[in-house]
Amino acid sequence: IGVAAFAAATRRRGERVAPASNVRADDTERFDALAEAARRMASALDQREIAGIALDHALAMTHSRHGAYIEVDELGLTAAATTGDVFSLRSLTGGLLSRVADTGQVARRVAHDEPAITSLPAALIAAPVIGGGKVIGILFLVRADSTPFSDDDEAAIARLTPIVASALAAASRHDTATTLSRTDALTGLANRRTLDEDLADVRAFASPGRCNAIAMIDVDHFKLFNDREGHAAGDEALRAVARAIASAVRPGDRVYRYGGEEFAMLLDDIDPLEAELVAERAREIVEATRVAGSEQQPGGALTVSIGVVLVNGAEPHPSMLLADRALYEAKSAGRNRVVLIDATNATH
Structure with missing residues (x-):
């Protein structure tokens, strides 16, 4: 059952339960808690947030503090959310948690030795969250006073874990859809939509000698290559160019497929000379890349022209116009070269 569907079903059930019902108060309380957990998780799309919500409700349903x-x-095993100060987060393997991860079964005991716990003895219960036929998470609860967890506690957690799994699956689907909407399917690079968003977030640099650089890149004579070698070879050439450009930039720099045979680079907080060197390195790596048919290109290789604009800020429209102008100048000057426009003074 989906998280939203469960939340709706529990609301309907709650409406049908009369005050004179024979249902035990604890059962009603726990059922209401499940409904609230489902509602909160249905509105959360971050997996860490869902983990925190699940933990909060598991603690409340079992009257636990840790x-x-x-x-x-x-x-391996990683703590996504914790409450309390009894955990040794560097020692999550080798005890109850490893057993639950391996077996996919709930386990509980009063422990006098447990690598993940620093305050012993303690009562423990660990319940697996199953997704896609495997253990993807564990709800791990601790009572430092050693009061054992009951069958009712285990049943309550067992009812919660499928709701957690459903919420995590929904969040994963959302993450995948978001990634796909921001990624070029052919090359795996970020797409033009992502470039537009990233440009809007680039901050200005007031310190002397630092700037932002935007580079527009165009594959030289690509139509000639595509017409001669075919679309499949053209696609492979674009993938090769994408890999070459991505290998040339610094860690943290961003590379995009702008559209067709055009690419872009966004270089934040960079020295002007280094910006030109990065662009030149990208040009050289592309020229050295060999794909089927590249030797038939003018000059005997697949090449790119690159226009770079240096700016203090990054107002998207004027910055991209300047980068386009630099690219046009590179192509007009004979292709397979880098042209740089320094607009830092104009963008103070």
């Missing part, structure tokens, strides 16, 4: 939500993946 707990953790543990993410489980191929890299």
